[in-house]
Amino acid sequence: MTIKIEEAVLDDVEAMQAADAGQMLRAVASSGAQVRQAAIAAEEAGLARLREEGQPRAVVVAGMGGSGISGDVLAAVAGIGCRVPVVTLRDYTLPGWVGPMDLLIGVSCSGSTEETLAVVEEAARRGTRLVTVGAPKSPLAGLSEQARGIHVPVDSGGRLPRANIWALSVPLLVAAHALGLASVPREVLDRTADLLDDIAQRCRPTSEAFVNPAKELALAVAGSVPMLWGSSPLAGVAAYRFACQLNENTKYPAVFGTLPEANHNQIMAFEGALAASSNVDEDLFRDRVGDEIEPRIRLVLLRDTVEHPQVTRRREVSQELAEARGIPVSEVVAEGAHPLERLASLVALTDYASVYAAFVLGVDPSPVASIFELKERIAR
Numbered sequence: 001m002t003i004k005i006e007e008a009v010l011d012d013v014e015a016m017q018a019a020d021a022g023q024m025l026r027a028v029a030s031s032g033a034q035v036r037q038a039a040i041a042a043e044e045a046g047l048a049r050l051r052e053e054g055q056p057r058a059v060v061v062a063g064m065g066g067s068g069i070s071g072d073v074l075a076a077v078a079g080i081g082c083r084v085p086v087v088t089l090r091d092y093t094l095p096g097w098v099g100p101m102d103l104l105i106g107v108s109c110s111g112s113t114e115e116t117l118a119v120v121e122e123a124a125r126r127g128t129r130l131v132t133v134g135a136p137k138s139p140l141a142g143l144s145e146q147a148r149g150i151h152v153p154v155d156s157g158g159r160l161p162r163a164n165i166w167a168l169s170v171p172l173l174v175a176a177h178a179l180g181l182a183s184v185p186r187e188v189l190d191r192t193a194d195l196l197d198d199i200a201q202r203c204r205p206t207s208e209a210f211v212n213p214a215k216e217l218a219l220a221v222a223g224s225v226p227m228l229w230g231s232s233p234l235a236g237v238a239a240y241r242f243a244c245q246l247n248e249n250t251k252y253p254a255v256f257g258t259l260p261e262a263n264h265n266q267i268m269a270f271e272g273a274l275a276a277s278s279n280v281d282e283d284l285f286r287d288r289v290g291d292e293i294e295p296r297i298r299l300v301l302l303r304d305t306v307e308h309p310q311v312t313r314r315r316e317v318s319q320e321l322a323e324a325r326g327i328p329v330s331e332v333v334a335e336g337a338h339p340l341e342r343l344a345s346l347v348a349l350t351d352y353a354s355v356y357a358a359f360v361l362g363v364d365p366s367p368v369a370s371i372f373e374l375k376e377r378i379a380r
């Protein structure tokens with residue numbers, strides 16, 4: 001199998017704009033503005049009120065796809081030191097242990113995703129404390145109102161759910177700050193918004209591939225089998241996000257993992273059939289599988305600046321092992337000091353890379369026809 005790579009499109013801004021019918025580039029550029037607007041929306045919705053009832057026993061974030069990732073963002077920013085478990089639920093069913101002592105945050109950009117609505121309904125029946133984040137006047141907003149929850153309305157600005165990651169995640173961070181579960185004061189949100197703007201400037205379409213880290217990563221990933229590894233739990237969230245963005249924006253498969261766990265399983269792919277210099281007998285492989293063995297693995301390391309010392313060694317040795325087996329390695333290093341800045345910096349660059357990779361492979365990043373077809377067919 002050979003994949004057609006249209007490298008030149010990245011040097012031609014007009015061609016990119018033509019390929020970007022759904023304006024995904026404009027949507028990813030809005031990240032900084034999303035943080036600022038969501039900080040205001042969260043404040044206006046009265047999330048500070050959460051403080052009155054004290055800390056919950058656990059926080060459960062219910063959401064799917066580009067909305068569900070907000071739960072992972074919250075867990076990453078609250079960090080390993082958080083005294084309360086933060087769980088992301090991507091399903092129809094609320095676990096049996098969730099009850100009135102817990103806080104359920106239902107997140108849905110459209111406010112009408114069936115899995116999320118089912119969980120919010122069940123939580124309301126159990127008397128769980130409720131916050132919802134999503135479209136105003138939506139079924140989700142209605143459920144929240146009935147159950148006397150706090151609804152944070154999200155102005156999607158016409159953007160798709162996955163292009164609203166900060167509009168959807170920031171209200172959760174504001175809630176966690178109010179509850180004393182994470183430290184995300186306004187200064188941190190402002191600093192993060194500035195960093196996102198700065199990265200958008202560096203990754204902008206008019207900045208050419210040789211100085212544009214997102215275009216460089218897109219060219220590296222397109223045509224390979226990307227294995228995306230985060231070097232901390234926080235960077236693991238960015239690896240998962242990058243994989244999802246490659247799936248939805250680039251219509252492309254990706255493998256994601258987090259160190260140290262990926263060293264206990266995924267690393268074995270370095271010596272398999274999709275590695276450049278594998279132990280596999282290529283004649284035998286061709287006999288059985290057919291054509292030439294392409295594409296090949298590329299390892300993408302998403303590096304956090306705060307790593308367990310043993311994970312630093314694991315990352316370095318993983319890179320050496322990969323390169324010794326002819327597997328190319330790309331690296332993205334987190335920026336900023338606060339966990340939110342570090343995570344946002346990784347997400348911003350890789351979001352751009354997924355969009356550029358779509359152009360390189362000749363696809364429009366916005367439409368997700370198969371997702372819609374599936375939803376339609378199960379609704380009948």
Ligand SMILES: O=P(O)(O)OC[C@H]1O[C@@H](O)[C@@H](O)[C@@H](O)[C@@H]1O
Binds near residue numbers: 065111112113248368
């Ligand atoms: O964010 P809501 O509207 O709940 O949608 C949840 C998810 O639905 C999926 O089918 C996709 O469209 C995702 O991009 C989206 O994030």
